[in-house]
Amino acid sequence: MSTSFDVVVVGAGPGGMAAAAVAAEAGRRVCVLDGNAAPGGQIWRGSRAETARKYPHGREFLNWRARFEHGGCALWQGWQVIDRPAPGFLRVECDGEGRDIGFGKLILATGARERFLPFPGWTLPGVMGAGGLQALVKGGLDPQGKRVVLAGSGLLLLAVAAGLQSVGARIVGIYEQAPLSRLAGFGLTLLGQLGKLAEGARYRLKTRHAAYRTNSWVVQAEGRDRVEQVTVTDGHKQSKLDCDWLACGFHLVPNLELPRLLGCRIVKGYVAVDRLQQSSAPGVACVGELTGIGGLEKALVEGQIAGWAAAGREAEARALTPKRQRLQRFALRMDRAFALRPELRTLARAETVVCRCEDVAQSALEGCAGWREARLHTRCGMGACQGRVCGAAAEFLFGWESSGTRPPVFPATVSTLAAEADAPQTARR
Amino acid sequence: MSEGFSITVNGKRVRVAEGTSVAAAMMMANEPCRLSAQGEARGALCGMGICMECGATVNGVAHQRTCQLICTPEMAVATG
Numbered sequence: 085m086s087t088s089f090d091v092v093v094v095g096a097g098p099g100g101m102a103a104a105a106v107a108a109e110a111g112r113r114v115c116v117l118d119g120n121a122a123p124g125g126q127i128w129r130g131s132r133a134e135t136a137r138k139y140p141h142g143r144e145f146l147n148w149r150a151r152f153e154h155g156g157c158a159l160w161q162g163w164q165v166i167d168r169p170a171p172g173f174l175r176v177e178c179d180g181e182g183r184d185i186g187f188g189k190l191i192l193a194t195g196a197r198e199r200f201l202p203f204p205g206w207t208l209p210g211v212m213g214a215g216g217l218q219a220l221v222k223g224g225l226d227p228q229g230k231r232v233v234l235a236g237s238g239l240l241l242l243a244v245a246a247g248l249q250s251v252g253a254r255i256v257g258i259y260e261q262a263p264l265s266r267l268a269g270f271g272l273t274l275l276g277q278l279g280k281l282a283e284g285a286r287y288r289l290k291t292r293h294a295a296y297r298t299n300s301w302v303v304q305a306e307g308r309d310r311v312e313q314v315t316v317t318d319g320h321k322q323s324k325l326d327c328d329w330l331a332c333g334f335h336l337v338p339n340l341e342l343p344r345l346l347g348c349r350i351v352k353g354y355v356a357v358d359r360l361q362q363s364s365a366p367g368v369a370c371v372g373e374l375t376g377i378g379g380l381e382k383a384l385v386e387g388q389i390a391g392w393a394a395a396g397r398e399a400e401a402r403a404l405t406p407k408r409q410r411l412q413r414f415a416l417r418m419d420r421a422f423a424l425r426p427e428l429r430t431l432a433r434a435e436t437v438v439c440r441c442e443d444v445a446q447s448a449l450e451g452c453a454g455w456r457e458a459r460l461h462t463r464c465g466m467g468a469c470q471g472r473v474c475g476a477a478a479e480f481l482f483g484w485e486s487s488g489t490r491p492p493v494f495p496a497t498v499s500t501l502a503a504e505a506d507a508p509q510t511a512r513r
Numbered sequence: 514m515s516e517g518f519s520i521t522v523n524g525k526r527v528r529v530a531e532g533t534s535v536a537a538a539m540m541m542a543n544e545p546c547r548l549s550a551q552g553e554a555r556g557a558l559c560g561m562g563i564c565m566e567c568g569a570t571v572n573g574v575a576h577q578r579t580c581q582l583i584c585t586p587e588m589a590v591a592t593g
Contacts, residue, residue, distance in 0.1 A: 216559045224584075
């Protein structure tokens with residue numbers, strides 16, 4: 085069966101919620117598709133009405149959720165986009181049930197994921213992403229008394245450390261791979277952005293008992309059945325730290341699968357958009373992390389711009405341009421500040437697994453010329469995650485560019501994949 | 514939050530609060546999620562439904578992304 089809306093938004097994080105709320109308030113029929121259990125995306129994960137006030141940004145979530153609900157947006161929670169069966173249609177699935185949904189305008193707000201890099205021991209249970217651990221704790225994992233090492237890169241390490249400490253975890257240390265010089269420069273350029281600076285200060289305050297070391301990175305994780313010890317280095321000296329969990333992510337990378345499937349032009353790792361958030365694919369706008377890793381504020385502003393634009397209200401959209409430009413500059417500075425150091429390319433040993441889905445070791449990949457050869461000869465990136473984890477790693481380790489996306493974008497049932505596209509009969513383009 | 518309820522993970526009874534994800538429950542039960550192609554035990558990595566490392570069999574249905582699934586009373590979860 086198929087249903088149609090004026091505007092379809094993919095992703096119910098801040099960018100998607102803002103886009104949907106604004107377009108609905110402007111009188112458009114809006115549907116939001118979201119693959120998670122509840123709206124809010126990653127930053128607002130676990131923000132329920134009763135508890136939202138306790139989380140940073142919780143009130144903002146409640147405000148946007150109220151606008152979103154008041155606007156009468158249809159929310160398809162738990163629906164995953166699988167394919168585009170025909171122009172103007174998406175195929176979606178939930179609990180094995182497939183449907184086609186038509187759109188006049190499409191706004192993609194699919195957010196970002198952590199960049200993971202392979203090192204010996206990174207596949208041990210208890211080694212997680214920093215955002216990954218935060219999400220699990222928001223999902224009820226009890227961190228009381230757990231010894232946690234955080235490593236990798238990005239503001240997320242500090243945010244997660246502060247959050248974990250406030251709910252009873254013991255932060256052993258935070259190891260940021262970027263050199264202090266680059267972060268200090270970054271701090272200075274932030275002077276004009278007091279909100280961000282205050283946010284940073286709050287993290288420092290909450291985590292003041294834990295070591296925050298720059299120029300330092302994880303070398304390996306060890307343990308019998310799960311991680312028990314982590315080795316970190318500053319390039320000269322190595323130290324071993326006992327821990328229960330290692331939370332390790334190297335900044336963020338955008339979830340580009342859907343923009344790629346829809347033919348949006350990608351430049352330097354992000355979707356290229358104009359001032360109204362429109363991509364090169366007609367009728368497809370992209371907002372938030374897809375256009376540059378800039379966090380909550382950027383996603384909200386870009387979401388509103390895309391929402392106004394989808395409703396044909398360009399003047400309102402353009403009023404937000406100066407804010408948008410400031411936040412995009414911030415995103416670029418973050419990328420530069422947290423650029424990966426070359427030493428991280430040498431962490432994986434010959435036997436270290438790079439593709440976790442298919443257990444493909446580093447040695448198997450070294451001789452490959454690129455993604456295509458790696459896929460064909462080793463099955464790297466061919467497993468259940470479809471290269472979402474090893475893709476970003478291989479790009480950094482070997483310089484392989486990710487190829488285009490092929491459907492299904494997400495694992496789907498055969499019946500959904502095989503369903504005839506009912507779209508072409510109803511499409512009017 | 515309410516009193517919670519119990520589920521089983523590889524036959525172990527675990528008490529969880531309402532709203533707990535299955536992946537979180539598996540970690541609290543000290544049980545791995547899936548076994549890799551070469552038989553290594555794996556646990557949740559990304560926590561947001563993209564890496565598939567937290568796959569497990571839930572109420573008889575294989576390959577469930579447990580970090581995206583909320584526990585329900587008497588749920589039976591098995592590493593797989």
